[in-house]
Amino acid sequence: MEIFQNLIFGFSVALSLQNLFYCFLGCLLGTLIGVLPGIGPLATIAMLTPITFSISPVAALIMLAGIYYGAQYGGSTTAILVNLPGETSAVVTCLDGYQMARQGRAGPALAIAAIGSFFAGTVCTLIIAMFGPAIAELALEFGPAEYFSLMLMGLVAAAMLAHGDMVKSLAMVVMGLLLGTVGTDVNSGWRRFSFDIAELADGIGFVVVAVGVFALGEIVANLGDSKKSAVFVAKVGGLFPTSDDLKRSSGPIIRGALLGAFFGVLPGTGPAIASFSSYMIEKKISKDPSRFGHGAIEGVAGPESANNADAQCKFIPMLTLGIPASGTMALMLGALMIHGIAPGPTVMTQRPDLFWGLIVSMWIGNLMLLVLNLPLIGIWTSLLKVPYRMLFPAIIVFSCIGIYSLNNNPFELYLTALFGIIGFMWMKFACPPAPMLLGFVLGPMMEENLRRALLMSRGDPMVFLTQPISLGFVIATVLIVVVMMAPALRKRRGDITG
Protein backbone atom coordinates (compact mmCIF):
# COMPACT_ATOMS: atom_id res chain seq x y z
CA MET A 1 0.00 0.00 0.00
CA GLU A 2 1.42 3.27 -1.13
CA ILE A 3 -0.39 5.26 1.53
CA PHE A 4 1.44 3.41 4.30
CA GLN A 5 4.78 3.94 2.60
CA ASN A 6 3.99 7.62 2.42
CA LEU A 7 2.95 7.77 6.04
CA ILE A 8 6.09 5.92 7.14
CA PHE A 9 8.14 8.41 5.15
CA GLY A 10 6.20 11.16 6.87
CA PHE A 11 7.05 9.68 10.26
CA SER A 12 10.73 9.58 9.36
CA VAL A 13 10.58 13.32 8.66
CA ALA A 14 8.35 14.35 11.53
CA LEU A 15 10.24 12.31 14.11
CA SER A 16 13.55 14.03 13.50
CA LEU A 17 14.68 15.80 16.64
CA GLN A 18 14.44 19.27 15.15
CA ASN A 19 10.96 18.77 13.74
CA LEU A 20 9.69 17.18 16.92
CA PHE A 21 10.97 20.16 18.85
CA TYR A 22 9.24 22.68 16.58
CA CYS A 23 6.06 20.64 16.62
CA PHE A 24 6.14 20.75 20.42
CA LEU A 25 6.94 24.45 20.45
CA GLY A 26 4.08 25.16 18.04
CA CYS A 27 1.58 23.16 20.09
CA LEU A 28 2.72 24.87 23.27
CA LEU A 29 2.46 28.35 21.77
CA GLY A 30 -0.85 27.44 20.19
CA THR A 31 -2.32 26.29 23.49
CA LEU A 32 -1.00 29.43 25.14
CA ILE A 33 -2.68 31.80 22.72
CA GLY A 34 -5.74 29.57 22.63
CA VAL A 35 -6.07 30.05 26.36
CA LEU A 36 -5.45 33.77 26.28
CA PRO A 37 -8.37 35.77 25.01
CA GLY A 38 -7.57 38.72 22.78
CA ILE A 39 -4.94 37.06 20.65
CA GLY A 40 -5.75 34.43 18.07
CA PRO A 41 -3.83 32.01 15.88
CA LEU A 42 -4.01 34.36 12.90
CA ALA A 43 -2.15 37.18 14.60
CA THR A 44 0.33 34.79 16.21
CA ILE A 45 1.21 33.05 12.97
CA ALA A 46 1.59 36.38 11.22
CA MET A 47 3.82 37.63 14.03
CA LEU A 48 6.07 34.56 14.08
CA THR A 49 6.39 33.89 10.35
CA PRO A 50 9.37 36.23 9.89
CA ILE A 51 11.40 34.55 12.60
CA THR A 52 10.92 31.14 10.98
CA PHE A 53 13.31 32.21 8.23
CA SER A 54 16.22 30.78 10.12
CA ILE A 55 14.79 27.25 10.25
CA SER A 56 13.97 24.81 7.47
CA PRO A 57 10.64 25.24 5.66
CA VAL A 58 9.41 21.88 6.95
CA ALA A 59 10.12 22.81 10.56
CA ALA A 60 8.60 26.25 10.02
CA LEU A 61 5.37 24.86 8.63
CA ILE A 62 5.22 22.22 11.34
CA MET A 63 5.51 24.88 14.02
CA LEU A 64 3.00 27.25 12.43
CA ALA A 65 0.53 24.40 11.98
CA GLY A 66 1.02 23.44 15.62
CA ILE A 67 0.07 26.95 16.66
CA TYR A 68 -3.07 26.68 14.59
CA TYR A 69 -4.50 23.42 15.90
CA GLY A 70 -3.01 23.89 19.36
CA ALA A 71 -5.13 27.02 19.65
CA GLN A 72 -8.28 24.93 19.22
CA TYR A 73 -7.28 22.83 22.24
CA GLY A 74 -6.43 25.85 24.34
CA GLY A 75 -9.64 27.60 23.39
CA SER A 76 -11.73 24.73 24.65
CA THR A 77 -9.84 24.56 27.95
CA THR A 78 -10.86 28.05 28.98
CA ALA A 79 -14.34 27.58 27.53
CA ILE A 80 -14.89 24.68 29.91
CA LEU A 81 -13.11 26.03 32.97
CA VAL A 82 -14.03 29.70 32.99
CA ASN A 83 -16.81 30.00 30.43
CA LEU A 84 -14.49 32.13 28.35
CA PRO A 85 -13.97 30.99 24.76
CA GLY A 86 -10.30 31.65 23.99
CA GLU A 87 -11.13 31.14 20.31
CA THR A 88 -14.38 31.72 18.49
CA SER A 89 -14.63 28.03 17.69
CA ALA A 90 -14.96 27.28 21.39
CA VAL A 91 -18.07 29.39 21.89
CA VAL A 92 -20.26 26.32 21.54
CA THR A 93 -18.16 24.38 24.03
CA CYS A 94 -19.05 26.92 26.70
CA LEU A 95 -22.69 25.90 26.58
CA ASP A 96 -22.35 22.46 28.07
CA GLY A 97 -18.69 22.34 29.01
CA TYR A 98 -18.95 25.11 31.58
CA GLN A 99 -22.11 23.57 32.99
CA MET A 100 -20.24 20.32 33.46
CA ALA A 101 -17.47 22.21 35.21
CA ARG A 102 -19.96 23.82 37.57
CA GLN A 103 -21.26 20.37 38.42
CA GLY A 104 -17.73 19.40 39.38
CA ARG A 105 -17.14 17.44 36.19
CA ALA A 106 -14.59 19.72 34.53
CA GLY A 107 -12.09 16.86 34.37
CA PRO A 108 -14.21 14.52 32.25
CA ALA A 109 -15.27 17.45 30.03
CA LEU A 110 -11.65 18.36 29.37
CA ALA A 111 -10.69 14.75 28.85
CA ILE A 112 -13.52 14.13 26.38
CA ALA A 113 -12.70 17.34 24.52
CA ALA A 114 -9.10 16.21 24.20
CA ILE A 115 -9.98 12.65 23.21
CA GLY A 116 -12.52 13.86 20.67
CA SER A 117 -10.04 16.30 19.18
CA PHE A 118 -7.40 13.61 18.98
CA PHE A 119 -9.77 11.18 17.28
CA ALA A 120 -10.82 13.88 14.81
CA GLY A 121 -7.15 14.69 14.16
CA THR A 122 -6.44 11.05 13.43
CA VAL A 123 -9.37 10.79 11.03
CA CYS A 124 -8.26 13.92 9.21
CA THR A 125 -4.68 12.73 8.92
CA LEU A 126 -5.98 9.59 7.22
CA ILE A 127 -8.33 11.58 4.99
CA ILE A 128 -5.52 13.85 3.84
CA ALA A 129 -3.22 10.87 3.26
CA MET A 130 -5.90 9.07 1.23
CA PHE A 131 -7.31 11.88 -0.87
CA GLY A 132 -4.50 14.42 -0.96
CA PRO A 133 -2.39 12.73 -3.63
CA ALA A 134 -5.44 12.09 -5.83
CA ILE A 135 -6.51 15.74 -5.67
CA ALA A 136 -3.01 16.94 -6.41
CA GLU A 137 -2.72 14.56 -9.35
CA LEU A 138 -5.95 15.89 -10.77
CA ALA A 139 -4.78 19.44 -10.24
CA LEU A 140 -1.57 18.79 -12.16
CA GLU A 141 -3.71 18.71 -15.30
CA PHE A 142 -5.02 22.19 -14.62
CA GLY A 143 -4.13 24.93 -17.07
CA PRO A 144 -4.34 28.67 -16.40
CA ALA A 145 -8.06 28.77 -17.21
CA GLU A 146 -8.84 26.05 -14.67
CA TYR A 147 -6.71 27.75 -12.06
CA PHE A 148 -8.33 31.09 -12.55
CA SER A 149 -11.81 29.61 -12.22
CA LEU A 150 -10.76 27.59 -9.19
CA MET A 151 -9.39 30.68 -7.45
CA LEU A 152 -12.52 32.58 -8.39
CA MET A 153 -14.62 29.86 -6.82
CA GLY A 154 -12.44 29.76 -3.72
CA LEU A 155 -12.59 33.50 -3.19
CA VAL A 156 -16.30 33.83 -3.83
CA ALA A 157 -17.08 30.85 -1.62
CA ALA A 158 -14.85 32.15 1.14
CA ALA A 159 -16.54 35.53 1.04
CA MET A 160 -20.07 34.19 0.84
CA LEU A 161 -19.76 31.46 3.45
CA ALA A 162 -17.68 33.38 5.95
CA HIS A 163 -19.62 35.01 8.69
CA GLY A 164 -20.58 38.60 8.26
CA ASP A 165 -22.04 40.72 5.52
CA MET A 166 -21.73 38.97 2.13
CA VAL A 167 -21.49 42.09 -0.01
CA LYS A 168 -18.85 43.60 2.21
CA SER A 169 -16.91 40.32 2.23
CA LEU A 170 -16.86 40.31 -1.56
CA ALA A 171 -15.78 43.94 -1.60
CA MET A 172 -13.00 43.05 0.82
CA VAL A 173 -11.82 40.27 -1.48
CA VAL A 174 -11.55 42.84 -4.28
CA MET A 175 -9.75 45.16 -1.88
CA GLY A 176 -7.26 42.38 -1.19
CA LEU A 177 -6.78 41.66 -4.88
CA LEU A 178 -6.10 45.35 -5.46
CA LEU A 179 -3.56 45.48 -2.63
CA GLY A 180 -1.94 42.46 -4.26
CA THR A 181 -1.26 44.44 -7.43
CA VAL A 182 1.01 46.91 -5.62
CA GLY A 183 4.58 46.57 -6.79
CA THR A 184 6.36 45.63 -9.98
CA ASP A 185 4.22 43.88 -12.56
CA VAL A 186 6.10 40.71 -13.52
CA ASN A 187 5.03 40.82 -17.15
CA SER A 188 5.78 44.39 -18.05
CA GLY A 189 8.07 45.67 -15.32
CA TRP A 190 5.70 48.54 -14.57
CA ARG A 191 5.68 49.68 -10.97
CA ARG A 192 2.08 49.84 -9.93
CA PHE A 193 0.86 51.96 -7.02
CA SER A 194 4.39 52.32 -5.72
CA PHE A 195 4.34 56.15 -5.74
CA ASP A 196 8.09 56.20 -6.36
CA ILE A 197 8.79 54.56 -3.02
CA ALA A 198 11.62 52.10 -3.57
CA GLU A 199 10.43 49.76 -0.82
CA LEU A 200 7.08 49.31 -2.53
CA ALA A 201 8.65 48.01 -5.74
CA ASP A 202 8.49 44.46 -4.40
CA GLY A 203 4.93 44.89 -3.27
CA ILE A 204 3.52 44.91 0.25
CA GLY A 205 4.65 42.01 2.40
CA PHE A 206 1.80 39.80 3.53
CA VAL A 207 3.23 39.71 7.06
CA VAL A 208 2.97 43.49 7.18
CA VAL A 209 -0.68 43.40 6.19
CA ALA A 210 -1.54 40.51 8.48
CA VAL A 211 0.22 41.85 11.56
CA GLY A 212 -1.08 45.35 10.96
CA VAL A 213 -4.68 44.33 10.54
CA PHE A 214 -4.96 41.32 12.80
CA ALA A 215 -2.58 42.17 15.64
CA LEU A 216 -2.42 45.96 15.76
CA GLY A 217 -5.94 46.71 14.58
CA GLU A 218 -7.43 44.15 16.96
CA ILE A 219 -5.51 45.51 19.92
CA VAL A 220 -6.73 49.03 19.25
CA ALA A 221 -10.27 47.71 19.08
CA ASN A 222 -9.82 45.72 22.30
CA LEU A 223 -8.42 48.72 24.13
CA GLY A 224 -11.41 50.77 23.09
CA ASP A 225 -13.97 48.32 24.36
CA SER A 226 -12.23 47.05 27.47
CA LYS A 227 -14.45 44.51 29.11
CA LYS A 228 -13.93 43.64 32.71
CA SER A 229 -14.52 40.01 33.37
CA ALA A 230 -14.42 38.37 36.72
CA VAL A 231 -12.63 35.10 36.26
CA PHE A 232 -14.02 32.20 38.18
CA VAL A 233 -11.91 29.14 37.66
CA ALA A 234 -13.68 25.86 38.20
CA LYS A 235 -11.83 23.12 40.05
CA VAL A 236 -10.74 20.33 37.78
CA GLY A 237 -11.08 17.35 40.09
CA GLY A 238 -10.89 13.83 38.68
CA LEU A 239 -9.90 13.66 35.04
CA PHE A 240 -11.25 10.34 33.96
CA PRO A 241 -14.59 10.10 32.23
CA THR A 242 -16.90 7.37 33.41
CA SER A 243 -17.81 4.52 31.10
CA ASP A 244 -21.20 6.13 30.69
CA ASP A 245 -19.47 9.34 29.52
CA LEU A 246 -17.47 7.38 27.00
CA LYS A 247 -20.51 5.56 25.70
CA ARG A 248 -22.45 8.79 25.29
CA SER A 249 -19.54 10.54 23.59
CA SER A 250 -18.45 7.97 21.03
CA GLY A 251 -21.28 8.72 18.60
CA PRO A 252 -20.94 12.52 18.76
CA ILE A 253 -17.17 12.26 18.37
CA ILE A 254 -17.42 10.20 15.17
CA ARG A 255 -20.20 12.36 13.72
CA GLY A 256 -18.40 15.53 14.76
CA ALA A 257 -15.16 14.43 13.12
CA LEU A 258 -16.87 13.64 9.82
CA LEU A 259 -18.92 16.83 9.89
CA GLY A 260 -15.82 18.88 10.65
CA ALA A 261 -13.91 17.22 7.83
CA PHE A 262 -16.71 18.10 5.44
CA PHE A 263 -16.82 21.74 6.51
CA GLY A 264 -13.05 21.80 6.62
CA VAL A 265 -12.57 21.48 2.87
CA LEU A 266 -15.18 24.14 2.16
CA PRO A 267 -13.65 27.58 1.84
CA GLY A 268 -14.73 30.26 4.22
CA THR A 269 -16.46 28.17 6.82
CA GLY A 270 -14.52 28.60 10.02
CA PRO A 271 -14.33 26.00 12.79
CA ALA A 272 -17.13 27.88 14.55
CA ILE A 273 -19.66 26.80 11.93
CA ALA A 274 -18.51 23.18 12.08
CA SER A 275 -18.80 23.04 15.86
CA PHE A 276 -22.15 24.81 15.88
CA SER A 277 -23.60 22.43 13.28
CA SER A 278 -22.36 19.47 15.27
CA TYR A 279 -24.04 20.82 18.41
CA MET A 280 -27.31 21.30 16.58
CA ILE A 281 -27.21 17.78 15.18
CA GLU A 282 -26.43 16.16 18.51
CA LYS A 283 -29.20 18.09 20.16
CA LYS A 284 -31.63 17.09 17.43
CA ILE A 285 -30.94 13.37 17.47
CA SER A 286 -30.61 13.12 21.23
CA LYS A 287 -33.30 11.14 23.03
CA ASP A 288 -33.41 13.79 25.70
CA PRO A 289 -32.60 17.20 24.17
CA SER A 290 -33.49 18.99 27.40
CA ARG A 291 -30.17 17.87 28.90
CA PHE A 292 -28.33 20.13 26.45
CA GLY A 293 -27.26 23.37 28.04
CA HIS A 294 -27.20 21.67 31.44
CA GLY A 295 -23.95 19.78 31.12
CA ALA A 296 -24.56 17.16 28.44
CA ILE A 297 -21.23 15.58 27.55
CA GLU A 298 -22.41 15.07 23.96
CA GLY A 299 -22.47 18.85 23.63
CA VAL A 300 -18.75 18.93 24.36
CA ALA A 301 -17.67 15.80 22.49
CA GLY A 302 -19.30 16.59 19.13
CA PRO A 303 -18.36 20.26 18.66
CA GLU A 304 -14.82 19.76 19.96
CA SER A 305 -14.21 16.95 17.47
CA ALA A 306 -15.81 18.99 14.73
CA ASN A 307 -13.70 22.09 15.20
CA ASN A 308 -10.47 20.16 15.31
CA ALA A 309 -11.41 18.18 12.21
CA ASP A 310 -12.30 21.39 10.43
CA ALA A 311 -9.02 23.04 11.38
CA GLN A 312 -7.01 20.12 10.11
CA CYS A 313 -8.88 19.48 6.88
CA LYS A 314 -8.44 23.14 5.93
CA PHE A 315 -4.94 22.02 4.98
CA ILE A 316 -6.23 19.86 2.12
CA PRO A 317 -7.00 22.62 -0.41
CA MET A 318 -3.95 24.59 0.75
CA LEU A 319 -1.45 21.77 0.32
CA THR A 320 -2.89 20.06 -2.76
CA LEU A 321 -4.18 23.00 -4.81
CA GLY A 322 -2.40 25.98 -3.34
CA ILE A 323 -5.77 27.57 -2.56
CA PRO A 324 -6.28 28.83 0.99
CA ALA A 325 -9.70 28.15 2.46
CA SER A 326 -9.38 30.58 5.37
CA GLY A 327 -7.40 33.56 6.54
CA THR A 328 -5.03 31.37 8.54
CA MET A 329 -4.42 29.15 5.53
CA ALA A 330 -3.67 32.24 3.47
CA LEU A 331 -0.92 32.96 5.99
CA MET A 332 0.40 29.40 5.75
CA LEU A 333 0.49 29.79 2.00
CA GLY A 334 2.36 33.05 2.41
CA ALA A 335 4.83 31.35 4.74
CA LEU A 336 5.44 28.67 2.10
CA MET A 337 6.11 31.33 -0.51
CA ILE A 338 8.47 33.21 1.79
CA HIS A 339 10.46 30.01 2.12
CA GLY A 340 10.69 29.86 -1.66
CA ILE A 341 8.22 27.05 -2.22
CA ALA A 342 5.72 27.60 -5.02
CA PRO A 343 2.36 26.46 -3.66
CA GLY A 344 0.23 24.15 -5.76
CA PRO A 345 -0.11 20.50 -6.70
CA THR A 346 3.61 20.20 -7.34
CA VAL A 347 4.41 20.56 -3.63
CA MET A 348 3.57 16.92 -3.12
CA THR A 349 5.92 15.63 -5.80
CA GLN A 350 8.71 18.17 -5.39
CA ARG A 351 8.67 18.44 -1.63
CA PRO A 352 7.24 15.12 -0.39
CA ASP A 353 9.10 15.64 2.88
CA LEU A 354 7.13 18.82 3.46
CA PHE A 355 3.76 17.34 2.60
CA TRP A 356 4.02 14.03 4.43
CA GLY A 357 6.15 15.40 7.25
CA LEU A 358 3.61 18.10 7.96
CA ILE A 359 0.66 15.73 7.89
CA VAL A 360 2.25 13.18 10.19
CA SER A 361 3.49 15.93 12.48
CA MET A 362 -0.07 17.12 12.89
CA TRP A 363 -1.01 13.70 14.15
CA ILE A 364 1.99 13.64 16.49
CA GLY A 365 1.12 17.14 17.64
CA ASN A 366 -2.41 16.05 18.47
CA LEU A 367 -0.97 13.22 20.51
CA MET A 368 1.32 15.64 22.34
CA LEU A 369 -1.60 17.91 23.10
CA LEU A 370 -3.60 14.99 24.42
CA VAL A 371 -0.81 13.83 26.70
CA LEU A 372 0.59 17.19 27.74
CA ASN A 373 -2.42 19.40 28.05
CA LEU A 374 -4.37 17.70 30.74
CA PRO A 375 -1.57 17.73 33.32
CA LEU A 376 -0.74 21.33 32.48
CA ILE A 377 -4.24 22.70 32.90
CA GLY A 378 -3.31 24.39 36.17
CA ILE A 379 -0.61 26.41 34.44
CA TRP A 380 -2.91 27.41 31.60
CA THR A 381 -5.65 28.68 33.84
CA SER A 382 -3.22 30.61 36.02
CA LEU A 383 -2.16 32.42 32.86
CA LEU A 384 -5.63 33.84 32.64
CA LYS A 385 -4.76 36.05 35.56
CA VAL A 386 -2.28 37.98 33.44
CA PRO A 387 -4.11 41.22 32.69
CA TYR A 388 -4.51 42.35 29.11
CA ARG A 389 -2.63 45.60 29.76
CA MET A 390 0.55 43.55 30.31
CA LEU A 391 -0.16 41.17 27.49
CA PHE A 392 -0.66 43.45 24.54
CA PRO A 393 2.67 45.32 24.81
CA ALA A 394 4.34 41.91 24.56
CA ILE A 395 2.40 41.16 21.39
CA ILE A 396 3.41 44.53 19.95
CA VAL A 397 7.07 43.96 20.82
CA PHE A 398 7.24 40.54 19.17
CA SER A 399 5.36 41.85 16.15
CA CYS A 400 7.77 44.76 15.79
CA ILE A 401 10.87 42.60 16.04
CA GLY A 402 9.44 40.10 13.58
CA ILE A 403 8.59 42.75 11.03
CA TYR A 404 11.84 44.63 11.39
CA SER A 405 13.72 41.39 10.80
CA LEU A 406 12.04 40.98 7.38
CA ASN A 407 14.36 43.48 5.71
CA ASN A 408 16.03 45.31 8.59
CA ASN A 409 14.20 48.35 7.36
CA PRO A 410 11.91 50.60 9.40
CA PHE A 411 9.74 51.21 6.34
CA GLU A 412 7.90 47.92 6.89
CA LEU A 413 7.06 49.06 10.41
CA TYR A 414 5.63 52.34 9.16
CA LEU A 415 3.50 50.38 6.74
CA THR A 416 2.38 48.05 9.54
CA ALA A 417 1.28 51.01 11.65
CA LEU A 418 -0.70 52.28 8.69
CA PHE A 419 -2.38 48.92 8.22
CA GLY A 420 -3.15 48.87 11.92
CA ILE A 421 -5.17 52.04 11.50
CA ILE A 422 -6.81 50.78 8.32
CA GLY A 423 -7.61 47.45 9.98
CA PHE A 424 -9.22 49.22 12.90
CA MET A 425 -11.38 51.24 10.50
CA TRP A 426 -12.43 48.05 8.77
CA MET A 427 -13.46 46.57 12.09
CA LYS A 428 -15.47 49.69 12.91
CA PHE A 429 -17.22 49.54 9.53
CA ALA A 430 -17.87 45.80 10.03
CA CYS A 431 -15.85 44.87 6.96
CA PRO A 432 -14.43 41.38 7.60
CA PRO A 433 -10.64 41.42 7.06
CA ALA A 434 -10.10 37.68 6.49
CA PRO A 435 -11.49 37.66 2.90
CA MET A 436 -9.16 40.58 2.15
CA LEU A 437 -6.18 38.48 3.20
CA LEU A 438 -7.28 35.66 0.90
CA GLY A 439 -7.60 38.03 -2.04
CA PHE A 440 -4.29 39.62 -1.20
CA VAL A 441 -2.37 36.33 -1.19
CA LEU A 442 -4.11 34.94 -4.26
CA GLY A 443 -4.19 38.20 -6.24
CA PRO A 444 -0.89 38.00 -8.10
CA MET A 445 -1.46 34.33 -9.00
CA MET A 446 -4.96 35.09 -10.16
CA GLU A 447 -3.86 37.91 -12.43
CA GLU A 448 -1.07 35.80 -13.87
CA ASN A 449 -3.41 32.91 -14.65
CA LEU A 450 -6.02 35.23 -16.11
CA ARG A 451 -3.47 36.76 -18.43
CA ARG A 452 -2.08 33.43 -19.50
CA ALA A 453 -5.48 31.88 -20.05
CA LEU A 454 -6.54 34.74 -22.29
CA LEU A 455 -3.24 34.77 -24.14
CA MET A 456 -3.60 31.08 -24.91
CA SER A 457 -7.19 31.48 -26.05
CA ARG A 458 -6.23 34.45 -28.25
CA GLY A 459 -8.26 36.85 -26.18
CA ASP A 460 -11.42 34.80 -26.14
CA PRO A 461 -12.98 35.02 -22.66
CA MET A 462 -15.18 32.02 -23.48
CA VAL A 463 -12.19 29.83 -22.65
CA PHE A 464 -13.38 29.71 -19.02
CA LEU A 465 -16.64 28.15 -20.17
CA THR A 466 -15.44 25.82 -22.89
CA GLN A 467 -12.90 23.91 -20.80
CA PRO A 468 -14.97 21.33 -18.89
CA ILE A 469 -13.15 21.55 -15.53
CA SER A 470 -13.11 25.32 -15.62
CA LEU A 471 -16.78 25.32 -16.54
CA GLY A 472 -17.46 23.15 -13.51
CA PHE A 473 -15.79 25.68 -11.22
CA VAL A 474 -17.67 28.57 -12.82
CA ILE A 475 -20.99 26.75 -12.41
CA ALA A 476 -20.12 25.98 -8.79
CA THR A 477 -19.32 29.65 -8.22
CA VAL A 478 -22.64 30.75 -9.69
CA LEU A 479 -24.46 28.10 -7.64
CA ILE A 480 -22.84 29.31 -4.43
CA VAL A 481 -23.89 32.87 -5.18
CA VAL A 482 -27.45 31.88 -6.09
CA VAL A 483 -27.90 29.58 -3.11
CA MET A 484 -26.44 32.03 -0.62
CA MET A 485 -28.58 34.84 -1.97
CA ALA A 486 -31.73 32.76 -1.58
CA PRO A 487 -33.78 34.46 1.14
CA ALA A 488 -34.58 31.31 3.13
CA LEU A 489 -30.96 30.35 3.52
CA ARG A 490 -29.89 33.87 4.24
CA LYS A 491 -32.08 33.88 7.25
CA ARG A 492 -30.82 30.54 8.52
CA ARG A 493 -27.24 31.58 7.95
CA GLY A 494 -27.91 34.63 10.05
CA ASP A 495 -29.11 32.36 12.82
CA ILE A 496 -25.96 30.28 12.75
CA THR A 497 -23.33 32.95 12.51
CA GLY A 498 -25.09 35.90 14.03
Add this chain to the structure above:
Amino acid sequence: MKLELQNNRDFWAGMMFLGTGVGAMIVARHYPFGTTLSMGPGYFPMVLGGMLVVFGAFILLRGLRKKEKIQGSWSLRALIILPLSVLGFGTLMNLAGFIPALAAVVVLSAASSREFKFKEVLLLTLFLGVLSAAMFIWGLGLPYPLIKKF
Protein backbone atom coordinates in the same frame (compact mmCIF):
# COMPACT_ATOMS: atom_id res chain seq x y z
CA MET B 1 -29.54 64.40 8.66
CA LYS B 2 -25.91 65.32 9.02
CA LEU B 3 -25.73 63.85 12.49
CA GLU B 4 -27.25 60.63 11.29
CA LEU B 5 -24.61 60.19 8.59
CA GLN B 6 -21.75 60.62 11.03
CA ASN B 7 -22.52 57.35 12.71
CA ASN B 8 -23.81 55.44 9.70
CA ARG B 9 -21.62 52.34 9.47
CA ASP B 10 -22.42 51.23 5.94
CA PHE B 11 -22.37 54.74 4.58
CA TRP B 12 -18.74 55.11 5.62
CA ALA B 13 -17.83 51.58 4.58
CA GLY B 14 -19.29 52.36 1.15
CA MET B 15 -17.39 55.64 1.01
CA MET B 16 -14.19 53.81 1.84
CA PHE B 17 -14.63 51.26 -0.95
CA LEU B 18 -15.79 53.92 -3.37
CA GLY B 19 -12.87 56.18 -2.56
CA THR B 20 -10.33 53.37 -2.84
CA GLY B 21 -11.83 52.30 -6.17
CA VAL B 22 -11.82 55.79 -7.64
CA GLY B 23 -8.31 56.43 -6.32
CA ALA B 24 -7.02 53.20 -7.83
CA MET B 25 -8.59 54.03 -11.19
CA ILE B 26 -7.12 57.54 -11.20
CA VAL B 27 -3.63 56.24 -10.48
CA ALA B 28 -3.93 53.28 -12.83
CA ARG B 29 -5.17 55.32 -15.79
CA HIS B 30 -1.54 56.05 -16.67
CA TYR B 31 -0.63 52.36 -16.85
CA PRO B 32 -0.93 50.73 -20.29
CA PHE B 33 -4.30 49.04 -20.38
CA GLY B 34 -3.60 46.57 -23.18
CA THR B 35 -6.21 44.34 -24.77
CA THR B 36 -8.02 41.27 -23.56
CA LEU B 37 -5.58 39.21 -25.62
CA SER B 38 -2.52 40.76 -24.06
CA MET B 39 -3.30 42.59 -20.90
CA GLY B 40 -1.24 45.54 -19.87
CA PRO B 41 -0.28 46.31 -16.28
CA GLY B 42 -3.28 48.65 -16.05
CA TYR B 43 -5.95 46.10 -16.95
CA PHE B 44 -6.34 44.21 -13.68
CA PRO B 45 -6.14 47.25 -11.34
CA MET B 46 -8.59 49.16 -13.54
CA VAL B 47 -11.15 46.34 -13.47
CA LEU B 48 -10.71 45.87 -9.72
CA GLY B 49 -11.06 49.62 -9.14
CA GLY B 50 -14.27 49.58 -11.13
CA MET B 51 -15.60 46.66 -9.10
CA LEU B 52 -14.83 48.50 -5.85
CA VAL B 53 -16.72 51.53 -7.11
CA VAL B 54 -19.77 49.38 -7.81
CA PHE B 55 -19.56 47.58 -4.45
CA GLY B 56 -18.93 50.86 -2.65
CA ALA B 57 -21.92 52.59 -4.22
CA PHE B 58 -24.15 49.64 -3.38
CA ILE B 59 -23.03 49.48 0.26
CA LEU B 60 -23.31 53.26 0.62
CA LEU B 61 -26.86 53.35 -0.70
CA ARG B 62 -27.86 50.40 1.41
CA GLY B 63 -26.40 52.20 4.43
CA LEU B 64 -28.61 55.20 3.76
CA ARG B 65 -31.59 52.88 3.86
CA LYS B 66 -30.62 50.60 6.76
CA LYS B 67 -28.98 53.22 8.97
CA GLU B 68 -26.91 50.80 11.08
CA LYS B 69 -24.73 52.46 13.66
CA ILE B 70 -21.02 52.06 14.25
CA GLN B 71 -20.53 49.87 17.31
CA GLY B 72 -18.22 50.60 20.23
CA SER B 73 -15.97 53.53 20.88
CA TRP B 74 -13.32 55.03 18.63
CA SER B 75 -10.59 54.49 21.23
CA LEU B 76 -8.75 57.53 19.92
CA ARG B 77 -6.03 57.27 22.54
CA ALA B 78 -5.00 53.78 21.39
CA LEU B 79 -5.59 54.59 17.75
CA ILE B 80 -3.02 57.37 17.89
CA ILE B 81 -0.45 56.11 20.39
CA LEU B 82 -0.23 52.47 19.35
CA PRO B 83 0.77 53.12 15.72
CA LEU B 84 3.19 55.75 17.04
CA SER B 85 4.85 53.14 19.24
CA VAL B 86 5.44 50.98 16.17
CA LEU B 87 6.85 53.95 14.26
CA GLY B 88 9.06 54.72 17.24
CA PHE B 89 10.45 51.21 17.30
CA GLY B 90 11.33 51.33 13.60
CA THR B 91 13.02 54.69 13.81
CA LEU B 92 14.94 53.97 17.00
CA MET B 93 16.14 50.59 15.73
CA ASN B 94 18.08 52.43 13.05
CA LEU B 95 19.13 55.36 15.19
CA ALA B 96 19.87 54.00 18.64
CA GLY B 97 19.77 50.20 18.69
CA PHE B 98 17.67 47.38 20.07
CA ILE B 99 17.29 48.32 23.74
CA PRO B 100 16.16 51.93 23.27
CA ALA B 101 13.77 50.88 20.53
CA LEU B 102 12.32 48.15 22.68
CA ALA B 103 11.92 50.38 25.70
CA ALA B 104 10.18 52.96 23.57
CA VAL B 105 7.72 50.52 22.08
CA VAL B 106 6.84 48.92 25.43
CA VAL B 107 6.33 52.20 27.26
CA LEU B 108 4.45 53.88 24.43
CA SER B 109 2.20 50.95 23.68
CA ALA B 110 1.44 50.49 27.37
CA ALA B 111 0.55 54.17 27.47
CA SER B 112 -2.13 53.58 24.87
CA SER B 113 -4.15 51.76 27.51
CA ARG B 114 -6.08 53.77 30.04
CA GLU B 115 -4.81 51.50 32.80
CA PHE B 116 -1.21 52.68 32.56
CA LYS B 117 0.78 52.07 35.75
CA PHE B 118 4.32 53.37 35.79
CA LYS B 119 5.96 50.76 38.05
CA GLU B 120 4.28 47.89 36.31
CA VAL B 121 5.38 49.13 32.90
CA LEU B 122 8.95 49.54 34.12
CA LEU B 123 9.02 45.90 35.21
CA LEU B 124 7.37 44.81 31.98
CA THR B 125 9.97 46.68 29.95
CA LEU B 126 12.75 45.00 31.88
CA PHE B 127 11.17 41.58 31.51
CA LEU B 128 10.44 41.91 27.78
CA GLY B 129 13.87 43.43 27.18
CA VAL B 130 15.72 40.51 28.71
CA LEU B 131 13.36 37.97 27.15
CA SER B 132 13.56 39.29 23.60
CA ALA B 133 17.29 39.94 23.76
CA ALA B 134 17.75 36.34 24.87
CA MET B 135 15.37 34.96 22.26
CA PHE B 136 16.12 37.02 19.21
CA ILE B 137 19.67 38.30 19.57
CA TRP B 138 21.44 35.56 21.49
CA GLY B 139 19.06 32.74 20.54
CA LEU B 140 18.20 33.36 16.90
CA GLY B 141 21.30 35.47 16.29
CA LEU B 142 19.62 38.49 14.74
CA PRO B 143 22.40 40.98 14.02
CA TYR B 144 21.19 44.01 15.94
CA PRO B 145 23.37 46.02 18.30
CA LEU B 146 21.88 46.37 21.77
CA ILE B 147 22.89 50.01 21.85
CA LYS B 148 24.36 51.83 18.90
CA LYS B 149 27.60 53.72 19.51
CA PHE B 150 27.58 57.24 18.31
